[in-house]
Amino acid sequence: MNAVESIWNNSNHPSVVSVYAIAVSTVILILWQYWQNRYSIPTYGGVLSFSRVLSTLKFVRNGREETLRTYKEHPIIVLPRPDMWAATAHSKYVEEIAKAPDDALSFMDAVEESLQMKYTFGPNFTFEHYHVHVIRNQLTRHLSGLFPDVFDETKQAVSDLVGEPENEWKTLDVTSFSQNVVTRASNRIFVGLPLCRNEKWLALMISSAVSIVKVAIFVNMFPAILRPLVGWVSTTVKKRLNEANDIAGPIVEKKLAGGTNAESDDFMSWLISNAPEKERNPHDILSRILMTNFVAIHTSSMTVTNCLYWLLARPQYIESIRQEIEEVTSRLGWSKEAIGAMPKLDSFVKECMRITPIGTQVMMRKVLKPFTFSNGFQAPAGMTISAHLYATHHDESLYSNAGTFDGFRFLEVTSDVKDRKEQGETDTNVRKTMYTTSKTFLAFGHGRHACPGRFFAAMEIKLILAHLIAAYDMKWPDKVYDPSVPGYTKEGYRPPDEWYAQQIVLNRTAEMMIRKRA
Template sequence: MPNIIRTTLTPAIGRLNHAMMAEVDAAVLRELGECIEWTPIEIYGKIMRILAVASGRVFIGPELCHDERYIEAVVNYTIVLNQATLDIKKLNPWLKRFQAHRLHSVIALKKLEDRFLTFIAPTVEARRKAMTSGQTVPDDMLTWLMTKGAGDGIETVRDIGLNQLGLTHVASFATGATATNVLYDLAFRQQYIKPLRDEVRETLAGFDGKLTTPALRNLQKMDSVMKESLRMHPLVFSTFERRALQSFTLSDGHFIPKGTNLEIPNHAIARDPEIFPDPDAFKPWRFYEMGEKNTEKNGGGTSHQFVSVSTELGSFGYGRDACPGRFYAADELKMILARILMAYDVRMVDGETERYPNLDFGGVCIPDPTRKLLFKRVVDSPTR
C-alpha cells in the first residue's frame, strides 16, 4: 500500500484534482446546508462525511463514493476499530487469543467488515471482467490495488476490501481530525478568517477560478495555519517509532540494546522554545513568515511547508518511511477548508470563551468530536 500511494496516488493528484474539487464543492454545501442564520453544527461528523465522498472518488470510484453504504462504512470504521483496539488492550495478554473474538466491539468490527466486503465484491468482479476483456476501468485506488497489489498478496476480494478500509481509516482519521482542529482554532480566532478568505479569492482570480494543484500550492497562509494547528495539536504525542534489530552505540555514546523500542517526543519538541519562540501561542503566520525569510535568505526552500518532514515537527514521521500520503492529504485538506471559508462564516457557540480543549488519551490527541460551531452563509458566496 505505501508503494502504491507513493508511486501511483501522489503522481495522480494533478489529474484527479478536478474530480476531487467537484466532490468537495458539492459535499460541503450538502452537509453544512444553507445556514441562512447562525446554525450550530457538530462539525467533526460533517467533515468525516465530506472526506468519505471526496476520498471515495479517488479510492473507490465515482459509481460508489456517494452510496450511503460506503459512506457509513468509512465514517464508522475508525470509531469501531478504535473501540475494538482499546477493548482488546484491556484483556490479560495471555487470554487475548481466547477472549478477543468474543468482545462486542470486535464482533461489531467484523460485521462492519463483512458488510463492506459484500458491498464491494460486485464491483471488484465487474472490474476484473472488464480488464480481462480489455475495457476501460476507472482510474482510482481500487483499480490500482487490483493491478499492482497482487505481487504483495493483495488478490482476493477480502484482501482488496480490507486494504481499502485500512486506507480510508488512515486518511479519514488524520485529515478529519486536522480539519476539525483548524476550524476550532479559526472559530476562536475569527480575525484570521478574512485573510485566509482573501488569499483563496486572490488565488482563484489568478488560476481561472479553479483550485488546481498549482493553485493549492499558492495558498501559503492557509498552509501555515494548517501546520501551526498541527504543531499545537499533534495527533500523536510521539512519532518515528522504531525497534532496534541489533544492538548499537550512538555517536554520543548511548548504547541501544537489541529489541529496544525507540520513539521521538513529537509534542515536546513542538513546544520547545529553543525551536519555536513563544511555543504555547497560536501564531497562524508562523510558518508563512519562516518561508518568507527563507526565500529572502536562500532564494527558496520548502522546509516550512505543511507536507515537509523535519526533526522539529514529526507528525508525518521522518526519513524514508515518512507518511507517503501527506501530499494527497494536504491538497484535500486545503480544498475542504477553502470551500468552507469561501461559503461560510464560522464562530464559537454563544457563551464559549475558550478554544475547545482536545481529548488526550494514551499517545493520541484528538479534537472533541461532540463540539459544535456556528456557521452562516457568506452573503456573496455562490450557492452551487
C-alpha cells in the same frame, strides 16, 4: 519448626513440597529475568514503574505537564501508554531514529504490533504492503488529475450538510461534519461515484476507524502470550469485510472482470494492478481500501477539526486568508497548483498541527536487535522506540513563544524564485510547507518512513478549508462566550483538548454555526 517442615509433616503427598518448590522457583526466575532485562534507560513511574497501569494512571493526571517535564529532564525515557511501554527520545535523536536500518529499528513491526493488524485488518497485512506503494507512487503522482474530483465532492458534501439557503445559520457538530466531508472527498478517489455517497458505505468507513483503534488498544493490554486468544475473540475484521463486500463487492467484481493496467487512473485499479495474484479478489481488495480509509479518515478529519477550532478561536485570520484564496483562484482557478500557492493558508494549517498535534509520540519503531544511541543509551531487542511529538513542537529552543498560536509563523520570504516557480508557490520557502518533514516538525513523522499519503492529505485538508473560508461564514454559537464555559479565554474560545496519558483527543462535542456567503 520451619514452614517447609510443617508442610512436609502435615502432607500425605510429598508432591505438595514439589508444587511449593516449583512455585517459589518460578517467582525467583521471573524476578531474576526482570532484573536481568530491566531497561538501562530511565523508566517513568519510579519504584512503581514495573506496573504500566499504575504509571499510566499517574501520567493521566497531568499529561501535558509530565510530557514537557520528561522531555526536558531525560534525553530518552521509557513512558507508559495504555497499550505498551515506549522509549521516547528527545528531538536531538530524531535523525538517529529516522536513519536507523530497518533490521535494527523496524517501522512495519511497530505498526503491526501497535495496531495489532492480524486482528484489525487480517493476517495478509503482515506480509503484503503493496497498498503503501500505491499511495506513495500512483496516488501522489496523479494528484493534479485527481483534484477536480476531490473539489467536486468537497463542494457537494458541504452543501449537503449545510444546505443552500443564504443568510441562514445552521448549527453543526464540528467533529461529525469534518468526518463526513473528509470521508466523502477521500472515497471519491478510493472507490469513486456513486459509492462515495452511499450512506451505508460512509457509515461503515467511519465506524471502522473507531472499531480498529478499540480492538488494537484492548488486545495490547494483555501479555503477548494471551494476545492470539484475545485477538481471536475481539476481532471485527470478518464482520467489517462482510459488510463492505455486501455494499461494494459487485463494484470490485466488475473492476476485476474489466481488467486493469498500470496506466489506469483510479485508486481501485491501482490496487488491483499491484496486488499479487492471490489477492485479486473483492475480499482482499476491500481490506486494503478499509485500511486506506482508516488512515485517511482518522488523521485528516481530526486535522480539519483542529484547524476549524483554531480558525474560529482566532477569527482575525479569516479575512486575510480569504483574500489570498480569492486572489490565487482568480489567477489559477481551483486547482492543485492554486492550493499549493496559498502560503498563508499553508502556514495556518501547519501551525495548527504544530501547537495541537493529534498525539504525543511519533516515529514508532520496534527494536529488532540492540540499538545504541549516540549518548550511550542502549535499547534492547523487543523494546518500542518513538520520538516526542508534542514536546518537540513546544520546545522553546526550536520555536519562539512555542505555547502561543501564531497562524503566520511559517511565512518566510525566499529569493529562490526558480524553486518557488517550479513548485507553484508564491513568496514562501517551499521546503517548509506543511507536508515537509524535519527533525523539528514531526506531524507526518520524518525520514523514509514519513507518512506516504501526506501529499494527498495536505491537498485535501487545505482544499476543504479553502472552500469553507471562501464560500461560507463560520462562527461559534453565542453560548461559548460565557466566561464559565471551559475553553473560554480573552483571546478567543477554543474547545479544550482531552488528555489520556499519551493520547490527545480533540473535543468531540463542540458545535459551530455556518451559513453560505451571499
